[in-house]
Amino acid sequence: MGVDEKQRARLFELADLILAISRHLHAAKTDAAESWTPLEAAVMRYIDHQPGTTPTQAAEATQLISSNFSRALRKLEQKGLVRREADPGDARRVRLYPTQKAGENLRHLEDAWSRLLDEAVPDTAEAEAAITTLRRIESQLLARVSRS
Amino acid sequence: MGVDEKQRARLFELADLILAISRHLHAAKTDAAESWTPLEAAVMRYIDHQPGTTPTQAAEATQLISSNFSRALRKLEQKGLVRREADPGDARRVRLYPTQKAGENLRHLEDAWSRLLDEAVPDTAEAEAAITTLRRIESQLLARVSRS
DNA sequence: CGAGTTACCTGTCAAATGATAGTAATCTAC
DNA sequence: GTAGATTACTATCATTTGACAGGTAACTCG
Numbered sequence: 590m591g592v593d594e595k596q597r598a599r600l601f602e603l604a605d606l607i608l609a610i611s612r613h614l615h616a617a618k619t620d621a622a623e624s625w626t627p628l629e630a631a632v633m634r635y636i637d638h639q640p641g642t643t644p645t646q647a648a649e650a651t652q653l654i655s656s657n658f659s660r661a662l663r664k665l666e667q668k669g670l671v672r673r674e675a676d677p678g679d680a681r682r683v684r685l686y687p688t689q690k691a692g693e694n695l696r697h698l699e700d701a702w703s704r705l706l707d708e709a710v711p712d713t714a715e716a717e718a719a720i721t722t723l724r725r726i727e728s729q730l731l732a733r734v735s736r737s
Numbered sequence: 738m739g740v741d742e743k744q745r746a747r748l749f750e751l752a753d754l755i756l757a758i759s760r761h762l763h764a765a766k767t768d769a770a771e772s773w774t775p776l777e778a779a780v781m782r783y784i785d786h787q788p789g790t791t792p793t794q795a796a797e798a799t800q801l802i803s804s805n806f807s808r809a810l811r812k813l814e815q816k817g818l819v820r821r822e823a824d825p826g827d828a829r830r831v832r833l834y835p836t837q838k839a840g841e842n843l844r845h846l847e848d849a850w851s852r853l854l855d856e857a858v859p860d861t862a863e864a865e866a867a868i869t870t871l872r873r874i875e876s877q878l879l880a881r882v883s884r885s
Numbered sequence: 886c887g888a889g890t891t892a893c894c895t896g897t898c899a900a901a902t903g904a905t906a907g908t909a910a911t912c913t914a915c
Numbered sequence: 916g917t918a919g920a921t922t923a924c925t926a927t928c929a930t931t932t933g934a935c936a937g938g939t940a941a942c943t944c945g
Binding site for chain 1: 740743744745746747748749750751752753754755756757758759760761762763764765775778779782799800846847848850851852853854855856857858861863864865866867868870871872873874875876877878879881
């Protein structure tokens with residue numbers, strides 16, 4: 590069956606827009622407190638969403654190979670944004686938690702990005718609809734990768 | 738006035754999702770014909786959308802400073818994907834056009850990305866709604882930058 | 886115990902990116 | 916026609932990122 594012509598073009602534009610906006614957001618590098626590289630930001634946000642996660646799990650979610658994840662993690666720890674804690678059941682395992690400082694920085698980031706987007710999407714329902722769609726896309730892409 | 742608490746969190750999640758998906762799309766580096774770096778892809782897609790654009794204009798749209806844009810452009814030209822043409826009215830100015838080869842490669846990219854997204858967003862209306870929202874965000878962010 | 890596995894980490898290399906400085910050609914305005 | 920602005924470009928540097936090879940400690944299972 591395959592995707593029909595118009596839907597294909599639509600989906601392409603969707604991907605295109607996501608990539609373009611992502612670039613804009615990076616470029617508008619909100620000087621939110623600590624300066625984060627894009628990769629560090631991705632790791633930080635994941636740990637914030639999933640406190641208590643392990644490096645292996647987080648690396649998978651962010652699609653980083655463990656060596657690179659470890660590097661990003663080290664920097665975040667040096668900046669006092671992430672705390673490592675030993676897993677009581679398995680001493681090999683490390684649990685990751687955002688620090689309070691991370692919470693403050695993320696709030697700054699939230700402020701900055703929200704302000705950027707509020708003019709474009711003031712409507713609550715529209716924002717929620719977009720989030721629903723994008724959430725589905727995100728989990729779909731994630732699943733696809735772990736499958737391969 | 739300011740953005741209310743919940744809307745702020747929503748918009749933050751929106752930004753977050755966009756960044757995460759963007760990372761996934763890059764990671765799923767569809768080996769579409771010529772291999773493009775993320776930046777080259779951004780430039781290529783812009784030129785495809787706006788054939789006849791000038792380097793200055795395209796650099797602004799992709800938020801690159803001219804030196805880096807020039808580098809990306811050179812690579813795209815070496816790969817035979819972009820053609821430069823002198824502006825008849827102003828000899829300083831260069832006009833950029835996608836080549837036929839670029840069209841083919843973009844079609845591969847369109848295939849690959851569309852396939853990735855189709856499972857997540859099979860619904861036409863939903864895709865269009867998301868596109869509308871994201872288009873608005875994109876032009877908003879772009880305008881914001883040129884303003885500053 | 887001892888081999889194999891798992892989780893995490895370091896070191897290192899190459900490529901991609903962001904930014905600055907500076908050059909050359911052309912145009913504009915006086 | 917000359918000073919200054921505009922357009923496009925090159926050279927170069929530091930940082931970020933992606934990938935690989937390998938190492939240590941802890942766990943599992945016979």
